[in-house]
Amino acid sequence: MSKILPRPTETSAPYxxxxxxxxxxxxKCNACQQVQFYPRIMCSHCQHQSLDWVVATGxxxxxxxxxxxxxxxxxxPAPYIVALIDLEEGPRMMSYIVGTDPESVTIGDAVMVEFEEWSDEITMPVFRVVAAK
Structure with a gap:
């Protein structure tokens, strides 16, 4: 068995x-300026279909x-940490926390994105704690 890989679609390919x-x-929606994650064909806030891609701070x-x-x-390999991350731009995403003792993680810790290559086609965003709460 190997890691379960996402399958990019036409909508998610730029991500x-x-x-x-x-x-x-x-x-980011061109009508209401809402930033969203996960990739969709329309704005989850106003349903407008004009969306652009922006680079997050991470x-x-x-x-x-x-x-x-x-x-x-x-x-x-366990143990590993799965977290909901509130991004600085507003959306919430689920990801892994890496490089941190699971017993030291707390809600409110500041994190920064890093990237792990899972296959030739898939590089996965993961997060590392940069400042404990």
Whole structure:
């Protein structure tokens, strides 16, 4: 078994291309200026279909997290941290917290995005704690 990989679509392809280039890209609505994640065909706020891609700062804060103590396979060595990250631009995304002792993570910790190559096609955004709350 290997890591479960996302399958980029026409809508999400610019997001995944950004990850391969070391950029966290988010969609921004041209009508209401709302920034959103995950990639969609229309604005989740006003349903306008004119969206542009913007590069996020990569910074955020842990809104919630869980420590997985039993991985689904050897490709996911436990323990690992899955977290909801409130990005500086507003959207919330789910990702992994890396390089941190699971017992030291707290809600409110400041994080910064990093990128892990999971395959030739997929580079995954992950986050590292940069300042404990």
């Amino acid at each position: 995944w291309q950004g990850c391969q280039e070391g950029e966290l890209r988010l969609q 910074g955020g804060e842990i809104a919630s997290f869980t420590v997985v103590r039993r991985g689904v396979s050897d490709d996911y």
